[in-house]
Amino acid sequence: MSPDIPIAELASRAKDAARVLATVDTATKNHALVTAADLLEQSRSRLLAANQVDLEAAASVGMSATLMDRLRLSDSRLEGMASGLRKVAGLADPVGEILSGWVVPSGLRISQVRVPLGVVAIVYESRPNVTSDAAGLCLKSANAAFLRGSSSAINSNLAIAEVIREAYQQAGLPADALILLANTSHEAAAEFMQLNGTIDCLIPRGGPGLIASILENATVPYVIDGDGNCHIYVDASADLQMARQILVNAKTQRPSVCNAAESLVVHSAVASEFLPLAAADLEGVELVGDPEAVAILGTERISPATPADFATEFLDLKLSVKVVDSLEDAICHVNETGSGHSEAIITADLVAADKFCNEVDAAAVLVNASTRFVDGEEFGFGAEIGISTQKLHARGPMGLQQLTTTKYVVRGEGQVRG
Amino acid sequence: MSPDIPIAELASRAKDAARVLATVDTATKNHALVTAADLLEQSRSRLLAANQVDLEAAASVGMSATLMDRLRLSDSRLEGMASGLRKVAGLADPVGEILSGWVVPSGLRISQVRVPLGVVAIVYESRPNVTSDAAGLCLKSANAAFLRGSSSAINSNLAIAEVIREAYQQAGLPADALILLANTSHEAAAEFMQLNGTIDCLIPRGGPGLIASILENATVPYVIDGDGNCHIYVDASADLQMARQILVNAKTQRPSVCNAAESLVVHSAVASEFLPLAAADLEGVELVGDPEAVAILGTERISPATPADFATEFLDLKLSVKVVDSLEDAICHVNETGSGHSEAIITADLVAADKFCNEVDAAAVLVNASTRFVDGEEFGFGAEIGISTQKLHARGPMGLQQLTTTKYVVRGEGQVRG
Numbered sequence: 001m002s003p004d005i006p007i008a009e010l011a012s013r014a015k016d017a018a019r020v021l022a023t024v025d026t027a028t029k030n031h032a033l034v035t036a037a038d039l040l041e042q043s044r045s046r047l048l049a050a051n052q053v054d055l056e057a058a059a060s061v062g063m064s065a066t067l068m069d070r071l072r073l074s075d076s077r078l079e080g081m082a083s084g085l086r087k088v089a090g091l092a093d094p095v096g097e098i099l100s101g102w103v104v105p106s107g108l109r110i111s112q113v114r115v116p117l118g119v120v121a122i123v124y125e126s127r128p129n130v131t132s133d134a135a136g137l138c139l140k141s142a143n144a145a146f147l148r149g150s151s152s153a154i155n156s157n158l159a160i161a162e163v164i165r166e167a168y169q170q171a172g173l174p175a176d177a178l179i180l181l182a183n184t185s186h187e188a189a190a191e192f193m194q195l196n197g198t199i200d201c202l203i204p205r206g207g208p209g210l211i212a213s214i215l216e217n218a219t220v221p222y223v224i225d226g227d228g229n230c231h232i233y234v235d236a237s238a239d240l241q242m243a244r245q246i247l248v249n250a251k252t253q254r255p256s257v258c259n260a261a262e263s264l265v266v267h268s269a270v271a272s273e274f275l276p277l278a279a280a281d282l283e284g285v286e287l288v289g290d291p292e293a294v295a296i297l298g299t300e301r302i303s304p305a306t307p308a309d310f311a312t313e314f315l316d317l318k319l320s321v322k323v324v325d326s327l328e329d330a331i332c333h334v335n336e337t338g339s340g341h342s343e344a345i346i347t348a349d350l351v352a353a354d355k356f357c358n359e360v361d362a363a364a365v366l367v368n369a370s371t372r373f374v375d376g377e378e379f380g381f382g383a384e385i386g387i388s389t390q391k392l393h394a395r396g397p398m399g400l401q402q403l404t405t406t407k408y409v410v411r412g413e414g415q416v417r418g
Numbered sequence: 419m420s421p422d423i424p425i426a427e428l429a430s431r432a433k434d435a436a437r438v439l440a441t442v443d444t445a446t447k448n449h450a451l452v453t454a455a456d457l458l459e460q461s462r463s464r465l466l467a468a469n470q471v472d473l474e475a476a477a478s479v480g481m482s483a484t485l486m487d488r489l490r491l492s493d494s495r496l497e498g499m500a501s502g503l504r505k506v507a508g509l510a511d512p513v514g515e516i517l518s519g520w521v522v523p524s525g526l527r528i529s530q531v532r533v534p535l536g537v538v539a540i541v542y543e544s545r546p547n548v549t550s551d552a553a554g555l556c557l558k559s560a561n562a563a564f565l566r567g568s569s570s571a572i573n574s575n576l577a578i579a580e581v582i583r584e585a586y587q588q589a590g591l592p593a594d595a596l597i598l599l600a601n602t603s604h605e606a607a608a609e610f611m612q613l614n615g616t617i618d619c620l621i622p623r624g625g626p627g628l629i630a631s632i633l634e635n636a637t638v639p640y641v642i643d644g645d646g647n648c649h650i651y652v653d654a655s656a657d658l659q660m661a662r663q664i665l666v667n668a669k670t671q672r673p674s675v676c677n678a679a680e681s682l683v684v685h686s687a688v689a690s691e692f693l694p695l696a697a698a699d700l701e702g703v704e705l706v707g708d709p710e711a712v713a714i715l716g717t718e719r720i721s722p723a724t725p726a727d728f729a730t731e732f733l734d735l736k737l738s739v740k741v742v743d744s745l746e747d748a749i750c751h752v753n754e755t756g757s758g759h760s761e762a763i764i765t766a767d768l769v770a771a772d773k774f775c776n777e778v779d780a781a782a783v784l785v786n787a788s789t790r791f792v793d794g795e796e797f798g799f800g801a802e803i804g805i806s807t808q809k810l811h812a813r814g815p816m817g818l819q820q821l822t823t824t825k826y827v828v829r830g831e832g833q834v835r836g
Contacts, residue, residue, distance in 0.1 A: 019753070019777075022776070022777070022779070023776050023777060104796065104797065104798050106791065106796065108787055108791060108796075110797060117809050118779070118809070200809050200810075201810060215637070221808060221810045223810070242832040245832065245834050246832065246833075246834055248834075249834035249835055253834070253835055353829075357827050358440070359437075359440070359441060361437075361440070361536070363825065363826065364825070364827075365825060365826070365827055366828040366829075366830065367827075367828070367830065368829070368830045368832050368833075369526055369828055369829070369830030369832070373524065373526060373828060373833065373835055374826070378522060378526075378835070379522065379826070380520065380522050380523075380528075390639060391535050391536070391619070391639070391823040392535075392618075392619060392641070392811040392823070393810040393811040395823050395824055395825065396825075396826050405809040405810070405813050406813055406814075407779075407780065407781065407782070407813070407814075408813075408814045408815075409782075409783055409785075410782055410783070410784040410785070410787055410791060410792070411784075411785045411786070411787070412784065412785065412786045414657070414660040414663065414664065414786050414787070415786075415787045415788065415791065416663050416664055416666075416668075416671070416787075416788045416790070417667055417671055417788050417790040417791055
């Protein structure tokens with residue numbers, strides 16, 4: 001993909017490829033995915049060399065060690081990309097599933113059939129493995145993948161995309177089933193996000209800056225993978241031992257991800273017993289809390305929280321703590337400060353569990369389980385393109401099904417409307 | 419609703435009402451709908467008087483007879499509004515439906531539950547009956563309705579909204595489950611469309627000008643009820659008698675609606691036999707066609723079509739005609755010129771029917787039936803808020819289900835992620 005090809009031409013090629021993909025059978029798609037996995041493994045030196053160019057450029061501009069690590073390809077990461085493609089080949093094909101079917105009084109037979117979206121655009125940040133992950137999910141769901149990665153990974157991304165395009169051609173599919181934007185300018189990104197009539201769905205994979213840019217610039221339909229300001233609410237009736245284990249897991253098992261807990265809400269009936277235990281469990285985690293929490297734990301262990309703390313996704317070893325006097329107050333606090341991602345209650349009380357599940361407005365509500373379970377793999381979707389925090393189209397973990405739309409097929413014998 | 423109340427305050431009230439509605443039981447919602455129907459009937463003179471103010475203002479600015487007719491309330495229209503609300507009361511409640519449920523290897527029990535969207539905004543044009551129709555569908559799906567009608571109908575709309583709000587209060591529900599924007603300025607409309615964080619879904623009901631305004635101004639999530647440039651394709655194997663009946667029905671039964679046919683595509687093998695019959699059936703319908711169609715029918719009956727004609731939703735007694743040499747050409751023409759609404763093939767050939775259904779990219783594809791059947795009532799949804807031509811969230815006729823989202827409920831016994 002030369003950076004000189006106009007975006008409009010790339011868009012048209014993606015659209016043509018999408019038309020072809022829409023009617024390709026499952027075996028051909030799976031064969032293409034396995035071929036791509038094989039070819040990625042066989043192209044090890046070519047891919048690592050391209051990645052080296054990106055790494056050197058990154059080093060020369062002083063990129064941080066964390067970002068350099070994200071950018072780096074290795075044998076094991078290439079194997080991970082290949083095995084990811086093979087895994088997607090093994091998943092059920094979502095296309096053609098009949099969601100429902102019925103006969104209406106006019107005699108028409110109606111069925112609602114799952115079909116691909118068409119052209120799926122994904123804008124992502126520095127990890128080059130997203131190139132193959134996104135390509136695989138799009139191909140299996142019969143969508144053309146139209147990708148825009150970051151400029152820092154452009155050589156790696158282009159090399160990966162070229163290998164996958166070769167594999168698609170070898171498998172008899174159009175290479176344009178995967179198009180990577182080689183022009184990484186901001187102007188090109190803005191033009192990309194406004195390809196109405198071409199891009200059927202845009203999915204960002206990245207941080208708050210990228211999301212803000214989508215919200216500001218995109219005119220095409222999109223699904224936002226938003227913040228996760230997730231709460232663990234420890235109810236008056238909670239098994240405190242269970243609550244401690246879940247809290248530690250949700251906060252510390254992987255603090256940098258969206259389904260990690262950012263806030264602890266405790267019922268006042270158990271706060272003085274629970275908080276000191278939790279604070280000890282969470283050694284190394286910075287705590288900020290409301291006056292009640294500070295009174296219980298003391299200012300050596302916890303600092304006073306600002307209102308902004310309760311609305312912040314720390315993505316770090318930091319936790320806000322709030323003491324409430326009732327389940328109602330807990331629900332109100334979660335709805336006001338949460339981001340609608342994943343919210344958990346720890347309780348032994350059935351009525352409290354049901355009330356929390358019914359009244360908390362989030363993509364996922366959990367009873368007696370860690371928020372860390374809210375992802376496509378743990379939900380059994382086999383793969384995940386992101387976790388939607390919006391309410392339209394897809395809400396929660398997005399797998400292959402969320403990369404599809406539906407079509408009504410109506411069969412008659414000459415019916416006309418009276 | 420005074421026009422002086424700031425929009426932000428109205429938004430906050432709608433959001434509070436939505437929280438209450440989310441857990442209201444079905445019987446209470448149905449009782450509120452029936453109460454609203456009764457109260458509309460009992461408020462006949464008050465509603466007609468308010469409507470008279472709008473009609474006089476419209477007459478004084480020279481509104482066309484067609485638009486005046488749309489604006490006019492009458493006894494029978496009020497009865498229609500009341501019976502519409504009673505009908506919605508009789509429909510199944512979509513909220514709480516469990517779409518799927520499963521157990522994952524970690525032992526977590528996951529279910530996907532249908533829940534309300536929250537605040538549904540509807541922007542609509544002159545027909546005042548949309549006020550009660552939209553209110554009813556939103557209430558049954560447990561959403562707060564936040565409405566913005568046209569300035570020409572403001573007195574009628576405010577009177578209808580006040581009556582329904584009174585009924586909600588009598589039934590024990592918050593009056594703010596229905597909020598009508600009394601400020602009909604363009605500035606207020608623009609502010610309304612950008613109430614991010616309040617409006618969960620915006621649905622326009624109106625013409626191309628309104629749709630364009632949404633696309634340009636709205637920052638909240640929306641579902642577009644778009645154009646219907648619908649085709650009838652008469653295949654080489656079609657029963658021509660059936661094709662004639664379907665074509666006449668699709669074109670003339672109600673030419674002003676989005677599921678009416680705007681274009682006829684005929685296979686060249688039957689064009690010379692079919693077109694003269696169709697042209698005679700369609701007496702009074704203006705025809706424009708490609709050179710082949712003009713050669714068959716003659717310039718007295720059909721004019722040469724411009725490329726724009728094939729892309730136009732006439733919404734009138736006008737039809738474009740195209741002759742194709744193959745099913746493939748027909749599919750290509752439909753995909754290139756259609757708006758993705760409803761597309762029909764008339765054929766006796768099973769392979770052709772399946773190919774058309776698979777390859778035409780539209781919300782609904784029909785075999786041997788009139789495109790006029792593509793609406794919520796005919797599909798058995800009981801009521802319709804619109805017909806979506808977009809691919810995300812909802813595609814095709816939208817009933818109560820399309821006014822909902824889902825939530826994952828995850829139940830465990832203390833599971834933590836390894």
